[in-house]
Amino acid sequence: MHTEEAIFSVLVGLVVGSFLNVCIHRLPKGESLVRPASRCPVCSVPIRWYDNIPVLSFLLLGGRCRGCGGRISWLYPAVEALTGMLFLLTMLRFGLGVRTIFLLAFLCGLVVVTFIDLDHEIIPHAVTLPGIPLGLIASLITRDPSPRDAAAGALVGAGLVYLVAVYAEVAFQRESMGGGDINLLAMIGAFLGWRQVFLSFFLAVGAGACLSLLLIATGVLSRKDRIPFGPFLALGAVVALFGGDGLIDWYWRLLR
Ligand SMILES: [Zn+2]
Structure with missing residues (x-):
């Protein structure tokens, strides 16, 4: 360039x-x-x-x-x-290119969600609900990811957060993630496809867990404080978008 x-x-x-x-x-x-x-x-x-x-x-x-x-x-x-x-x-x-235009819109959505969640602990539906169909439309036009992959990504994204939220509520008797997180990860899946939405989620959980432990250990936060998860999902999505293919290849090679 x-x-x-x-x-x-x-x-x-x-x-x-x-x-x-x-x-x-x-x-x-x-x-x-x-x-x-x-x-x-x-x-x-x-x-x-x-x-x-x-x-x-x-x-x-x-x-x-x-x-x-x-x-x-x-x-x-x-x-x-x-x-x-x-x-x-x-x-x-x-x-x-066309994909870049859609990706820029996606990244703008992630920036807005991140700073609103940090400040208000809500993930605005006004961003994520139009974001899901926009990601699916982008896949129809760009074929990257394929429309089927994008639809699977949206479902996997929503399903992952839903399962973890149900599990956490049963296991720890507390609310860990909410409906806003479900919509956000569905939007990420619609834009990035099912492999990268998995990666985004696990990167987010890893980063969120590390930072929470650090903040609790240093006394900045107490065990009861709720840490917004949206910014971690957004960060995971950015890492997956720019470095995801490399990370996924590396992981498969480790398994073989
Ligand atoms: Zn003034």
Whole structure:
């Protein structure tokens, strides 16, 4: 890929990331995504376009509102930078094509779900429910994964979370995962197919278990705290998307 294409994909990602911030803050409140224009979270004064440039404005203004000087969360530029990076990675790995467009939409959905789940401990149906058919439609057009594989992926994804949720409720008498996680893993399966949805799930469980043990051991969390699982599923899906084929091949070679 040429340098200009790389820079262009990062810039598009940054601008899209700026819109994802709007989704992350407004979807849980049921507010419109288009109106009104972005406002300072402290003083509610509308943010001017030249103070709303992804990442750059945050750095230039030192993370403060130009009007009231109130602190702006570093999560805003972090979401923008993360989206820019994901756009670049996707272009580098898959090139410009129809599948890339669908994958970018998928990754945007994962970013929104991750930050809403971290903040509110809910996984918005407004993202995952349209995401499942979108993944299936993508498979009809791109054949990668095949439509049958995508449908199997959605079913396997939903089934895996459902089984673990039922098991955890019986075994530990507590709710581990909810309906939001079922829809999220079904969406991941619809986009990635059944092999990679398995991989996403086990990576998520592994990462979630390691981090939980670490946080409990260091006293940051207690045993009773509930850790949102959505971000781990999203992380597992990203790792499976970019490194999944290699990981699956490696695993099969281990078994042989
Ligand atoms: Zn302000």
